Amino acid sequence: xxxxxxxxxxxxxxxxxxxxxxxxxxxxxxxxxxxxxxxxxxxxxxxxxxxxxxxxxxxxxxxxxxxxxxxxxxxxxxxxxxxxxxxxxxxxxxxxxxxxxxxxxxxxxxxxxxxxxxxxxxxxxxxxxxxxxxxxxxxxxxxxxxxxxxxxxxxxxxxxxxxxxxxxxxxxxxxxxxxxxxxxxxxxxxxxxxxxxxxxxxxxxxxxxxxxxxxxxxxxxxxxxxxxxxxxxxxxxxxxxxxxxxxxxxxxxxxxxxxxxxxxxxxx
Amino acid sequence: xxxxxxxxxxxxxxxxxxxxxxxxxxxxxxxxxxxxxxxxxxxxxxxxxxxxxxxxxxxxxxxxxxxxxxxxxxxxxxxxxxxxxxxxxxxxxxxxxxxxxxxxxxxxxxxxxxxxxxxxxxxxxxxxxxxxxxxxxxxxxxxxxxxxxxxxxxxxxxxxxxxxxxxx
Numbered sequence: 482x483x484x485x486x487x488x489x490x491x492x493x494x495x496x497x498x499x500x501x502x503x504x505x506x507x508x509x510x511x512x513x514x515x516x517x518x519x520x521x522x523x524x525x526x527x528x529x530x531x532x533x534x535x536x537x538x539x540x541x542x543x544x545x546x547x548x549x550x551x552x553x554x555x556x557x558x559x560x561x562x563x564x565x566x567x568x569x570x571x572x573x574x575x576x577x578x579x580x581x582x583x584x585x586x587x588x589x590x591x592x593x594x595x596x597x598x599x600x601x602x603x604x605x606x607x608x609x610x611x612x613x614x615x616x617x618x619x620x621x622x623x624x625x626x627x628x629x630x631x632x633x634x635x636x637x638x639x640x641x642x643x644x645x646x647x648x649x650x651x652x653x654x655x656x657x658x659x660x661x662x663x664x665x666x667x668x669x670x671x672x673x674x675x676x677x678x679x680x681x682x683x684x685x686x687x688x689x690x691x692x693x694x695x696x697x698x699x700x701x702x703x704x705x706x707x708x709x710x711x712x713x714x715x716x717x718x719x720x721x722x723x724x725x726x727x728x729x730x731x732x733x734x735x736x737x738x739x740x741x742x743x744x745x746x747x748x749x
Numbered sequence: 750x751x752x753x754x755x756x757x758x759x760x761x762x763x764x765x766x767x768x769x770x771x772x773x774x775x776x777x778x779x780x781x782x783x784x785x786x787x788x789x790x791x792x793x794x795x796x797x798x799x800x801x802x803x804x805x806x807x808x809x810x811x812x813x814x815x816x817x818x819x820x821x822x823x824x825x826x827x828x829x830x831x832x833x834x835x836x837x838x839x840x841x842x843x844x845x846x847x848x849x850x851x852x853x854x855x856x857x858x859x860x861x862x863x864x865x866x867x868x869x870x871x872x873x874x875x876x877x878x879x880x881x882x883x884x885x886x887x888x889x890x891x892x893x894x895x896x897x898x899x900x901x902x903x904x905x906x907x908x909x910x911x912x913x914x915x916x917x
Contacts, residue, residue, distance in 0.1 A: 494799045498832040501807040505821035505828060508811075509879050512820025521811065523818050531816075535770050592773075592817070594780040596881055599818035635818055663881075666779070727776075 512597070513643055522628040522635050523590060523601045529633035532601055536589040540730070547730045554619040581696050582736040584608065586616075588729045589633075593640050596663035600636040602732065605629050615695040615735040620724035622646070622701055623732055625694055640666055640726055648701055649689040653678060656689050659701065659720070666726045668705060671718040678716065680707050686720050693743045695735065753794060761809060764789050769816040772904075780893065783900040785908060786813060787872050790831050791865055792853055792909075795838065806831035819880065826875040830868050837867045853909070862906065869901045870894065 489496065508521050523529065586608075590601035604610050606629050616623040616636050624638040625646075637644050639661060646659040648671055655678035657671045671686060684704045690697030702720040710717050737743075768786040775782055789809055793802050810824030817823070830837075841864040842856065853861070873894045881890050 494803065494832070497800055497803050498828060501803065501828045502825055502832075505807070505810065505825035506879075508814070508821025509825065509882075510820075512818075513882070521814050521818075521820060523816055525815070528816050531766070531769075594776045594782060595817075595819065597819070601818075 523599070524605065524628045524630040524633040524635045526630065526632075529589075529601065529603075529630065532589045533603060533633075536587070543728065543730065546728060550619060551731060557619075580737060580739050582738055584610070584734045584736070586610075586634075586732050586734055588732055591727070591729050593638070593666040593726050596642050598638040598640045599627070600624065600638050600729070602634050602636055602734075603632065604734065605632045605634050607631050609736075610634050610734060611736075613694055613740075615737075616732050617695070617699055617735060618724045618729065618732050620700070621722055622688060622695060622699055623724070623726075623729065626734070638726065639669055639722075646695070647689045647691045648686050650674070650678060650680070651685040651687045656691065657715075657718070659686075667722055669702070669720050669722060671720050672710070672715060674716040674718060676709065676714055676716065680704065680716055680718060682706060686718075693737050693740050696737070757789075757793065757805075760789055760792070761805070765809070765812055765816075768813060773817065777900065778896075781896045781900055783897060783904045784869075784872070784876070785901055785904045787827065787830065787868060787901075788905050788908060790827060790834065791868050791905070793831075793834075799835070802834070803828060803831045822876055822879040825879055826872045829875050830872045833871065834868070837864060837871075841867065853913075861909070862902075865905050865909075866898075866902055869905065870898050873898050873901070 512521070523532065584604065586602040586604040588600055589603050592598045592600065600623070602616070610626060610629055612626055612629065614626045616626065622639060624636040624641070624644065626634050627637045628635045639646060639659065642661060642663055644661065647656060648659040649656045655674050657674040659669055659671050661669050674680065682704050686701045686704065688695040688697060688699040688701060700723050702722040705719045705721040707716050707718040709715070764786040768784065772783050772785060786809065790802070790806050793805070806827040807824055810827030811821070813823040814821055841860045874890070877890045877893045877897075881893075
């Protein structure tokens with residue numbers, strides 16, 4: 482017993498180092514799987530409020546470009562509104578039947594240089610945001626909500642090697658999964674598209690709506706170039722994103738109201 | 750002693766804030782960011798207890814990780830360099846370290862560069878191997894380590910020169 486205590490006292494620094502090092506490795510491994518980074522994430526009061534106040538200052542630096550984006554979207558929505566006005570008037574009885582609910586948020590921390598990028602937005606449980614809600618901009622998709630606190634939430638960006646989102650070709654219904662190879666923030670990779678699919682450079686890629694996170698038909702990007710994988714059965718497609726992931730400010734959060742029902746059905 | 754504590758706490762807070770608010774958004778050539786926050790570990794008083802420096806380095810890394818949503822990679826790298834710091838001190842300062850009278854403001858410039866370079870390279874190798882976490886991408890790890898190290902070393906030396914008190 483005496484010897485064990487002596488050993489601990491003699492090597493206390495090494496043991497302390499070993500303990501803390503293994504704790505850090507544990508946190509690192511946990512952060513590679515969804516919904517496991519419970520303690521070490523930026524959606525807490527301290528980091529959230531610091532990023533929020535820093536963002537309040539830096540928001541002025543890109544007001545012009547953000548205004549232009551919102552203006553473009555207003556224009557698009559206005560044209561949709563006036564074109565649809567007549568048809569809405571005739572059947573406004575089923576207006577409560579919309580399956581998707583949208584809310585807006587601001588990105589207060591954006592990151593795109595690491596292999597696993599995580600964003601922070603200024604909405605949380607107080608605004609009825611929950612895990613696995615989709616996040617999009619006016620131009621394309623951004624990611625999926627991961628950890629949430631009262632006023633903040635982290636978003637697993639599509640520029641994250643652990644993220645995988647179901648996507649398809651706009652022309653046909655061939656479905657693949659969208660991943661990122663951690664190289665260029667302007668390009669993501671679409672894999673598992675079968676060889677038989679008619680893939681052409683410049684075609685549009687949209688969300689498939691199969692994951693019950695994103696609705697169908699949200700634009701993602703266009704095909705930049707493609708090649709067959711090692712087994713020559715599937716295409717590996719490089720997709721040029723529509724939205725500029727390095728310049729994000731206003732985003733929309735999508736809640737699928739039917740999601741609990743769908744997941745229940747799938748689990749049975 | 751009280752003065753030492755307050756200087757180190759202020760250095761801790763300032764370095765964390767500068768790191769997460771400025772240096773992490775540089776993204777030079779797409780992905781190169783400097784990490785000069787490890788100056789806290791480099792400039793930690795030599796005479797102090799080893800357990801204290803290991804613990805405070807862990808805390809430093811963990812707070813950086815919390816801000817950057819990076820799991821525990823910074824904590825791991827910081828704990829490691831805090832543990833091996835005495836060996837690097839001995840290597841770069843030689844006999845001066847054995848007499849425990851290093852004043853970072855008054856040491857030879859060459860050995861200071863050796864000291865910071867060794868710490869930074871060790872830190873970055875561990876940081877990026879854990880961040881990328883895959884064996885086939887060893888080249889990418891080395892590439893990121895090299896570029897970020899150059900950036901960090903330059904910045905760290907500039908910061909130490911600017912903020913060193915004139916010793917007369």
